[in-house]
Amino acid sequence: MIKENVAKVIEVALQACVRDGLLPAGDYKAQLDAPKQAAHGDFACNAAMVLQKQHAAATNAAKSNPRALAEAIVARVRDPAVQADPQKLLASIEIAGPGFLNLRLAHSAWQGELLEIASQGKRFGRTNRGQGAKTMVEFVSANPTGPMHVGHGRGAVLGDTVASLLDWAGWSVSREYYINDAGAQVFRLAHAVLARASEIARVERIEGCPDAQPIALDAEDYQGDYVKDVARAWLLSLPVSERAAALARPFEEQKEPLRKFSTEWVRTHLIETDLQLFNIKFDVWFSEKTLHDQGAIEAAVEALRAQGVLAEEILEKPADAKKAEKTAKATATHESGAKAPMVGTPNIGTPNIGTQSILATSESVVQHDDEDAPLGKPLLVMKTTRFGDDRDRPLFKTSGEPTYFAADVAYHWDKLQRGYKRLVNVWGADHGGYVSRMKAAVQSMGGELEVILFQLVNLMKDGQPFKMSKRAANFVTLRELLEEAGPDATRFFFLQRRGDMAVDFDLDLAKKRSSDNPVFYVQYGHARCAGMLLKAAESPVGARALARLEAARGDEAALRTLLAALTLPEELQIVQRLMTFPDVVAGAAEAFEPHRIVFYLQETIAQFHSYYSKYKKTERVVGDDENKSAARLFLVSQVKQVLFNALTLLGVSAPERMDADREEDERDEGATA
């Protein structure tokens, strides 16, 4: 690609400097940046400034002037005896500022790059940095105990897009969802289902059990209405003759089949369907329960034991975080029995720690059985403190049951066994405290874990925070949001911001289907390109231009000749921007930052709109000159291609036209005028 070729030219010149004793021997790489200002050329190189110390050492100068080195480099770039090629590639090279090399390329070099896009088509933007290494991205992994809400949506979109980015950067990516279908909370769902089933049997006069005895819903059971749907489905799944007996049977005797039915139903009818609306598909749905059933936990523990990172320890109760509440009120506050009101967020604790607790809800019902854990007995722990964790983490409880951590260790052990070299997990920020212990475990097992933490989503409604609570059943589901805003806008909205920024999700704005939603700007850009290409055929010049392009298809020399008509600075700058796309994708993949693609899209389209408007009355794309028209239509079709690729990468549709459902609601116009 062109940038590498230019870097090569500088590097050859640097080696010439070495030969001439201006630099100590070494393998110098030239870094090229695209300057912010067009006046600074197509590429800027800071090699002279970076290497000035070496220059000073080689020339025995007390201090060196980067400009002097810059001039030496430039002389060797221009010297045909050093290299012949640059004269074709470079139009100019100048020294500016403290010692920047500003490079400008020949028009033909940029024009030729368009052929690169055309030949790669839908694949333009892909690179092979990952070299096909197996990578797993695990994300969402919401507990199968209820519908997903907007916070899950952020994790889902982020994870899915990061996976796409890694794919585009050359990794062999698998998307995986870890189903927490074991543990206490799923039995809470199971019990809720049984209770709701007894209610539904009576109310709806379900065949076979219209006179069922009521079963009380516990306070800690899931309260949402969706539980009724699960309950109804469960009842109807039973043979009519067995329904009454099932409702009469004690919960303890059937909690396992209830658990199984409920979690599977929630997953397939609530979670999987919502993700499909987002166009998110997982390669693997991995059940935690299977780990327990197959003795995977013991196997993973043995793997850790072999690494010598296990120990038997008596764990002290953690020092109470806020026993030393020395904040303020140090002096002269009333020391009556009345406690000063707490300032800030009381750390009440959240039920369902997981990506589903997107908002800490102070109204949640929590039982803290603080005195419950009998201390003083030695437990099998992993020495996670060796890896920077705050304390060692137990793998088994006093009761002998494996901890959640143990199951997760087993899960990641399994991932490694399946040959994944690189593990990426996408978690909500409320999992921050979990990162170091999980990384420690994976590292001990010989793998590498990278964790993407995304900050939480605050739902805003009417400018006010809109609290939600899973158990209180007043939450806004992801599906509601999707149905109101549509998958394109919702995806785009989540991807606009860096993951480590907390976002206020404005429900009212998301529901509004109007042009102030930035996704329309981007899609319009693509549709405009599509429209222009379509419309061109209607004019005689345009039709002939298209015919020429068609005739030259596959003939590189002929195309290059046509493209020589692209000489406006804006046209070459557009090409320049298009050619950065593969780098942008690779950089976004490396940093796990999909928002870079969003900004790339917006900036590229803005550049195109600006070009279009500026020459609207003079140098039109389809104008009088058949040659120019052909070249410009070719440019437009490559712009369209890159926009399409970027939108596709983000999972946002790239429409050919936008006129479908435009809404003109200017109803607040002239109301009281």
Next chain:
RNA sequence: GGGCCCAUAGCUCAGUUGGAUAGAGCGUCGGACUACGAAUCCGAAGGCCGUAGGUUCGAAUCCUACUGGGCCCGCCA
């Protein structure tokens, strides 16, 4: 008390991994449609990049200490 994240225009956010005069959208004000899509474009106003030090040719970016906000700190899941 400790750990992680954040702080940039009135608001919401970018800032190419340390580069040249810090940008965009929304909002405000003023302009541009007899022809390729005005869901667009052009211009203006708007900044002590939270504060104070440090590192170097050069800092919004890296280091330290503060200030303010978010998340977290169980043998729970």
